[in-house]
Amino acid sequence: SVRLNQKLAIFGGTPTFGDKIYVGRPNIGDRLHLLNRINDILDRKWLSNGGKYVQEFESRIAKILGVKHCIATCNGTVALQIAAKAANLTGEVIVPSFTFIATAHALQWLGLTPVFCDIDPHTHTIDPQMVEKLITRDTSAILGVHVWGQPCNVEALSAIAQRHNLKLIFDAAHAFYSSYQGRAIGNFGQAEVLSFHATKFLNTFEGGAVVTNDDELANSIRLMVNFGFAAGYDNAMSIGTNGKMNEVCAAMGLTGLESLDEFITINHRNYKLYQQELGGIPGVRFFTFNESEKNNYQYIVLEIDEKITQISRDRLMQILHAENILARRYFYPGCHQMEPYRSLFPLSQEQLPYTNCLGERILTLPTGTAIIPEDISKITRIIRFVLEHGLSISQKLS
Ligand code: T4K
Numbered sequence: 066s067v068r069l070n071q072k073l074a075i076f077g078g079t080p081t082f083g084d085k086i087y088v089g090r091p092n093i094g095d096r097l098h099l100l101n102r103i104n105d106i107l108d109r110k111w112l113s114n115g116g117k118y119v120q121e122f123e124s125r126i127a128k129i130l131g132v133k134h135c136i137a138t139c140n141g142t143v144a145l146q147i148a149a150k151a152a153n154l155t156g157e158v159i160v161p162s163f164t165f166i167a168t169a170h171a172l173q174w175l176g177l178t179p180v181f182c183d184i185d186p187h188t189h190t191i192d193p194q195m196v197e198k199l200i201t202r203d204t205s206a207i208l209g210v211h212v213w214g215q216p217c218n219v220e221a222l223s224a225i226a227q228r229h230n231l232k233l234i235f236d237a238a239h240a241f242y243s244s245y246q247g248r249a250i251g252n253f254g255q256a257e258v259l260s261f262h263a264t265k266f267l268n269t270f271e272g273g274a275v276v277t278n279d280d281e282l283a284n285s286i287r288l289m290v291n292f293g294f295a296a297g298y299d300n301a302m303s304i305g306t307n308g309k310m311n312e313v314c315a316a317m318g319l320t321g322l323e324s325l326d327e328f329i330t331i332n333h334r335n336y337k338l339y340q341q342e343l344g345g346i347p348g349v350r351f352f353t354f355n356e357s358e359k360n361n362y363q364y365i366v367l368e369i370d371e372k373i374t375q376i377s378r379d380r381l382m383q384i385l386h387a388e389n390i391l392a393r394r395y396f397y398p399g400c401h402q403m404e405p406y407r408s409l410f411p412l413s414q415e416q417l418p419y420t421n422c423l424g425e426r427i428l429t430l431p432t433g434t435a436i437i438p439e440d441i442s443k444i445t446r447i448i449r450f451v452l453e454h455g456l457s458i459s460q461k462l463s
Contacts, residue, residue, distance in 0.1 A: 073384060073387070073388070073447070073451075073458075074384075074388045074389075075387040075388075075462070076461070080387060080388050080389045081388040081389065081390070081444075082388060082389040082390060082440075082443070083389070084389065085391055086389060086390050086391060086431045086435075086436070086440060086444070087391050087431060087435075088391060088392060088393045088429050088430065088431050088432075089263070089264030089393070089433075090264075090431065090433050090434075090435035090436070091263045091264065091268050091433075091435075092266065092268065092321060092324070092433050092434045093321075093434070094320040094321045094322075094323055095320060095323060095324065098320045099316060099317060099320040102316035102319065102320065103313055103316055106118065106312045106313060106316060111312060112311060112312050112313070113309055113311040114291070114309060115291075115296065115309075116311075116312040116315070118312045118315035118316050118319060119137050119309075119310050119311075119312060119315040121315070121319060122269075122310070122315040122318045122319050122322075123135040123136065123137050123274070125319065125322055126259075126274060126276065126318075126322075127276065129242075129249070129322075129325075130249040130250070130251035130252065130276060131248075131251075132249070132251045132252050132276045132277065132278055133278045133280070133283070134275075134276065134277050134278070134279075134280070134283035134286075134287075135276045136274060136275050136276075136283065136286045136287050137273070137274045137309075137315065137318075138273040138275065138308045138309070138310055139271060139308055139309060139310055139314075140260065140262065140271045140273045141167065141236075141258060141259065141260025141261070141272075141273035142171055143273065144258045144273035144274060144275050144308065145168065145171035145172075145236060145273075146171045146174055146175060146306075147275060147286055147289045147308050148234055148256045148258050148275045148286065149172060149175055149206075149208075149234065150175060150289060150304075151256075151285040152206070152232050152234060152255050152256060152282060153205075153232075154172075154175070154177055154205045154206045154232060155177070155203075155205045156177065156178060156203035156204065156205050157178045157179075157180045157201060157203045157204045157205065158172050158177050158178065158179055158180065158204070158205060158206045158207070158208050159180045159182050159191075159196050159199050159200070159204060159206070159207045160179045160180065160181065160182065160207075160210070160400075161182050161183070161184050161190070161191040161209070161420070162181035162183070162399035162400045162401040162402075162417055163210075163212065163396055163399055163400075163419075163420045163424070164212060164236065164396060164400060165238070165396060166400055166403060167238075168208065168210055168236050168238075168400070169181075169400040172208070173405065173406075177205075178203075179400070179406065180199050180204070180410075181399070181400060181406070181410070181412065181417060181420075182195050182196055182199055182417075183195050183416075183417045183418065183419050183420050184212075184419050184420055184423070185218070186423065188215055188217075188218070189213065189215060189352070189366075189423065190209065190210065190211065190212055190215060190216070190217040190218065191207070191209045191217055191222070192419075193218050193221035193222055193225055196222065196225055197225050197229075200225075200229050204229070205231060205232060206231050206233065206234060207222055207225065207226055207231055207232070207233050207234075208235070208236060209222055209233070209234075209235045209254070210235070210236040210238075210239075211235060211237050211239060211240035211243060211250055212239060212396075213352065213354075213363075213364040213366055214241075214243040214266075214354070214360050214361050214362070214363060214364065215240075215243075215352075215360075216240065216244075216245035216250055216358075217235065219245050219246075219254075220246075222254075223253070226254075232254075233253075233255060234255055234256050234257070235250070235253055235256075235257040235258065236257075237250050237251065237257040237258055237259050237276075238258065238260035238262075238265065238273075239260075239266075239361075239363065239364065240257075240259075240361070241259050241261075241267050242267070242329070242359060242360070242361040243358065243359055243360050243361060244359040244360075246358075247358070249359070251276040252276075252278060255277065255279055255282060256275050256276065256277040256282055256286070257275070257276050257277070258274070258275055259273055259274045259276065260272070261273055261274070261318055265363065266328060266332070266363040267321045267322065267325065267328070267361075268317065268321060269310065269314035269317045270313070270317055271314065272310050272318060273310075274310075285303065288302050288303045288305055289303060289304065289305045289306060289308065290305070290307075290308040290309055291305060291308075291309055292305040292306065292307060327434070328361075328433075328434060329361065331433070332361060332362035332363060332432055332433065335362070335365065335432040335433070335436055335438075335441060336354075336362040336365060336432065338438055338441045339351065339365050339430065339432075339441060339445060340353065342441065342445035342446075342449065343367065343445055343448060343449065346449060346452050346453065348369065348371075348372070348374035348452070349367060349368065349369060349374065349452060350367070350368040350370075351366075351367060352364075352365075352366035352367070352368065362432070363432065363433070364429055364432075365429060365430040366427060366428075366429050366430075367427065367428045367429075367430065367448075368426045368427055369381060369426050369427075369428060369452070370426060371426075374452050374455040375459055376452065376455030376456070377459075378394070378427065379394075380458070380462060381428060381448065381451055382394065382428055384447070384451055384458070385428075385444075385447065388447055390430075390431065390444055390447070391431070392428045392429060392430050392431070393428070393429045394424075394427065394428060394429075395427065395429050396424065396427075397424040397427070398424055399417060399420040399421065399424050401417060401420070402424075430444065431444070
């Protein structure tokens, strides 16, 4: 093991990869199809504002998800803001802290108060039992996050929302193409919000959407995305912003949609390879998905229990970074530990125990169409080696 230690780049060896391997490398479809679409956009000189590609993209997404309305936006964060505004959320909104900061920021930006809730340590999604305990007279909604594309406990959350007359919205930024009890994510709560950011399973460079089966809500959202203007009218019917998706972004999305099956096949292959290579290491949990549901397998998630592996997640990450494998600590620290929330709503260490604990344990690994099986073998060989020699490597590094 001493000899292998010396080979690790952190101990001066040559990095396993010459070029950096990233988490969140975009899935890119057929380049020629994209360029043809962009040429068409330039020829027709229609670049934004309800153009044909945005319309086509919205109807394709709605059809794939089996949802009545899809309103495409410039990104997922603005989609969250518009959904929350259109649904008339007020006062407090219960939200997990274990999420990307955009979930909390979207609420705070609107003058709403994010009330941070812990997660279920098994599914990593908002804990319905704690949600119920956090409800006050000022609570207007629950905002669940289908983190990693793993659906929230939609049934329990819907029951709570109904019982307390609360709105229920989902941040489905990670969950395009996932299903819950056989039904596509996008169909639950009052509305669900998608992200098509570059790092997402399906990307439009930057982009997002609100999807809903509620006609009235869809109508408000459609107005708000475009300054409150109704199609064909030049006077505002409501408050609005500029949340529109542009034509080039929609062209990218449509091109990606043509390769959706390929993206899924590759992500699933990668997921199975990682699972096979990293299974059975003491102190390591490989986050698994229910294979009887649909998932996009865009996130490869490891939980490292330092007490057992005797090497911390952060040390492992450092070692991987030295090998040019840029594993990421999503979501560390939790939203409640970042500003402005840390100062505005200080919470004690005991209040969100699973969020804090998982924040210290989770490492996400590279996947997607940019990765080949040999890369995964190399990555997993290093991880396995490091974790199996946790104590000696930790000692050498300290
Ligand atoms: N809700 C949730 C639960 C979310 O996860 C997100 C976004 C949102 C809401 C908001 O949706 P958007 O407004 O973003 O549509 C990244 C993404 O920027 C963000 O979209 C995403 N979540 C979050 C989980 O990840 P960072 O700060 O980690 O980005 P960055 O620049 O460090 O890039 C991440 C990795 O991707 C790096 O390893 C490099 C690689 N990358 C990135 C880009 C942009 C590429 O290889 N190519 C690229 O073009 O936030």
